[in-house]
Amino acid sequence: MSADLSLHLVTDHRVPFARLTGIVDAAIDGGVTVVQLRDKTASARDLIAYAVALADVVAGRAAFVVDDRLDVALAARDAGARVDGVHLGQSDVPPQLARRLLGADAIVGWTANTPVHLDAAHAMPAGTIDYLGVGVIRPTATKADHPEPLGVAGFAGLAEATPLPCVAIGGVVADDVAPLRAVGAAGVAVVSAICAADDPRAAAAAFAVAGARR
Template sequence: MPTSGIYLVADSASTAGRPLAEIVKAAVDGGITTVQLRCKDLAAAHFLDIVLGCARHTAGRAQLLVNDRVDVFLAARAAGADVQGVHIGQSDLPASLVRGLIGPDAVLGLSAATDAQIEAANRLQSSSPGTIDYLGVGAVHATPTKKDHPEPLGHAGLARAVGLSGLPVIAIGGIDAADVAPLARTGAAGVAVVRAICAAEDPRAAATNLRSLWEGTKP
């Protein structure tokens, strides 16, 4: 399970031309403890190179997850990289099969957007405990980083999803600094950001600020 708090989805299409490893290093220096690498349009070999490069910055400091590409995760692990798991979507390989491929100790996250998808995840977790570690639920807001996002949930919809889910929920979708406190109050285990760090002029400062906002909501 990702460490609760701010979760960076490092998207190769959202870095304003900067190397993804540079963004990841800055974010981890700013206190981010979970990073998911999302490289939708890259060939496997190129994506693997990025994972290996980013792992040098996260090793021993943050969990590193691979979006969608179970093959890239397995290749990175075989190459000795410090990678912790994968995050998959509803149209990817079934979570039960992915768990068998990545092993019992790797982190497995699953995207969910509807009541039906959350309830299906609850049923899977009930029948096969430990299959899924957390749900990435959204979109909270409309976001250009994912053009096929579902109808936005808003803060109230996210709170409802948290209540419905039997798994920890990471909120995602167009989230910025103003969303952190209200989303923390929904009971979400964390909030995932993309552009709020990847597109920031100073990603390290942005990460530090987001983490402070999250920590400020805790007793």
């Protein structure tokens, strides 16, 4: 994996897809380096269509991954879309399967919020997982069943305990970027702070600038 993990935009299913494409386009212009398609409400058919359409918008300017759905990532690839990988949760298909089906050059991210999750990640063959999504940092409305917020200190403890790159997610705002990067974050992942912004490009740029100042 050679992707820049510094700024992930995770899409918000509450935003109409016709508007979301413009948000993604503007956010990449503002400095987003990874776009993650996440929609836990859409059908597989719709998700494949969304993945194909967003891959066209991303057009290689950032890495593009699909959240949770290895099947959707594979189907979109089969349809000719550039899908760089997946981000998997604890209840999704095993990262080992994703690596085997997507190949050595794909991006495979995995959610890890506890020391037990880290132990499981470390037990996998080297090269299975490219990065860990660690959170939530703050309470967030985009994930109602989120675990207890870690805060910067809690994130730091997990990041210090693994050699895998850790991306902070969950209620992250631009002012959190420098402190998180200072304690080892490889990047941050953002939903509402960009998707709900009046100016997604400027919102993304604020995160990108904050990361550059670490």
